[in-house]
């Protein structure tokens with residue numbers, strides 16, 4: 052299939068692996084930031100065929116996984132209200148809150164709908180003027196422009212029954228928090244290409260410079276990732292630390308200016324809590340003051356979101372690359388995709404889900 056097969060070519064993969072092997076002289080740890088990259092790595096066995104001296108660490112770039120428990124609980128509370136139509140992307144429905152998930156609330160009769168675009172939710176609001184329509188606006192810089200556009204369009208259409216429950220987070224502050232953590236073992240980063248397609252590459256320059264870490268922007272196909280690893284290892288071995296764009300078919304240095312303009316109009320930067328990790332300063336977006344009328348937390352009086360995480364779930368350590376999912380005692384036993392303890396086991400970008408789905412259950416007494 053064009054645009055896929057050429058990025059999965061086994062011969063080219065072998066030559067990239069050989070190049071890494073010929074370059075590396077000592078152990079290095081490289082973190083892939085995005086959950087989509089993690090899934091590609093595990094699905095294609097990239098970590099298993101790499102030179103033993105390269106360790107891949109899985110990062111925090113799974114938007115569903117890092118959405119704090121308190122926000123999930125707020126979503127459950129809002130969705131249960133009889134006047135509300137609660138719209139969300141499908142991957143949020145299985146994410147466990149303190150007591151249940153959105154599927155359970157829907158099963159009890161709440162009007163919870165899966166949409167494929169926030170603009171679909173705006174249309175639901177237009178079609179149901181007597182109902183309160185709420186969209187669960189979760190994610191990184193990739194999903195935020197469309198969510199911002201939905202608020203912009205709702206205002207333009209004069210809809211007063213549309214609000215968004217916002218939990219947007221930003222990648223660079225998370226990388227910075229990981230680099231600055233004393234426990235960090237990361238020598239270099241594979242940054243997420245789709246985030247950079249929106250925001251450009253400039254945000255990573257200070258990170259690479261100030262912290263002395265290479266940041267290589269990569270895509271998601273096996274050859275994209277192998278090429279990103281090859282470039283990162285080459286920089287590390289040469290003692291360099293700079294931003295390198297290994298995904299030029301999608302990413303430009305300036306990013307998508309129209310999307311950035313929409314984000315700047317609708318959102319403003321704020322501190323955000325990351326599930327399992329804690330608060331990271333200036334690591335998210337909330338609605339700008341002139342759009343606060345579209346804020347579901349204000350409309351429904353929810354928002355005191357400090358809720359403790361379940362003690363047994365170690366997803367915070369998984370999301371910071373401190374442990375692998377199969378090093379969590381609950382993995383595959385008490386925590387499975389059918390009975391998850393944490394969001395990293397249910398999200399399509401979660402590292403625990405990737406390990407469970409792609410043959411990493413060796414030695415684990417798996418629950419049926």
Ligand code: SF4
Nearest residue numbers: 365366379386393403
């Ligand atoms: S395996 Fe389950 S309990 Fe363990 S970190 Fe992952 S989601 Fe949490």
